[in-house]
């Protein structure tokens with residue numbers, strides 16, 4: 439067996455299909471977000487596609503909490519929570535998260551991905567469980583649903599009739615769980631949380647809501663879309679990340695004490711891995727406390743989002759309308775999309791990663807733009823001018 443050939447051939451195929459991923463070598467500068475040095479091309483750039491939606495990854499309170507904790511407690515966690523004990527900042531972080539979502543308890547994992555994969559697969563092993571999963575759910579939820587090894591049904595994206603049809607087809611006595619998202623990260627649309635909770639009630643199913651792209655950004659204290667819509671109490675399990683609006687890393691579920699204890703006690707991806715470092719937990723705690731109290735951050739974010747959307751509309755750039763902070767500008771061609779992103783970077787110093795298949799379906803290629811409260815009006819104008827220049831020079835149609 440020529441292993442090198444296997445690897446090389448597979449990579450060649452990926453490249454030929456235009457799906458090979460190249461990473462940009464970036465150095466952000468604390469205090470100057472969204473500016474950064476791009477070492478791949480050796481120039482200063484403005485970032486427009488980061489999921490550090492509020493710039494909290496560079497906030498002073500967060501950096502101080504991390505540095506102080508490393509000095510006071512040390513760097514590593516020293517093992518799993520069972521073997522090495524739970525560091526105190528992690529206990530405080532879980533208390534903060536359960537209070538953010540007004541739930542009895544929360545459980546922290548090493549990432550949002552691990553959270554979905556572990557929590558869903560563990561719940562999937564409840565005897566007789568049937569999982570119902572939205573067709574556009576994130577890869578980590580798909581993995582969790584598959585690892586659950588139970589009966590599963592995929593319902594068409596946000597399609598309540600299809601979901602009900604599937605719920606109806608399953609024996610009323612069986613355990614059921616509906617897994618879906620609040621903000622879908624690529625189309626920037628929102629799941630019908632209230633209506634799915636209504637169905638869950640009717641068919642006695644649990645609800646599992648991924649609020650990864652919403653925590654920190656929606657709701658009066660950043661508790662997500664469920665908080666904003668006043669339906670948090672109806673969702674059984676809220677899942678979130680510390681990797682996006684909170685600017686760090688780590689994931690969690692918030693739910694009842696019993697359900698959290700169940701996942702804590704049976705979830706392999708929770709039990710058999712080294713715990714989050716105390717410093718990361720302390721940093722996340724500082725970030726969440728700041729974000730909860732600072733409504734101004736959310737107001738500034740959504741104001742920048744609205745300004746940029748209306749400028750894009752005015753210039754006839756192909757905006758996909760969304761009710762969220764995610765701004766897809768459609769190119770609908772893989773090569774043009776890659777070229778647009780390349781030109782923005784090399785000719786304008788603007789970093790917007792192109793989003794191609796398999797992240798989005800073929801023909802749905804786009805630039806996914808995510809403003810933060812730290813982008814200025816000048817930066818918005820600079821971005822719009824660069825988009826016009828690039829779209830016109832590549833012959834991508836504008837309605838103007």
Ligand SMILES: *Cc1c(COP(=O)(O)O)cnc(C)c1O
Pocket residue numbers: 549550551552554576578619623648650651679680681682687688689
């Ligand atoms: C990013 C993402 C995750 C994974 O979270 P990480 O903390 O980055 O591992 C889960 N769900 C959705 C919808 C995501 O976009």
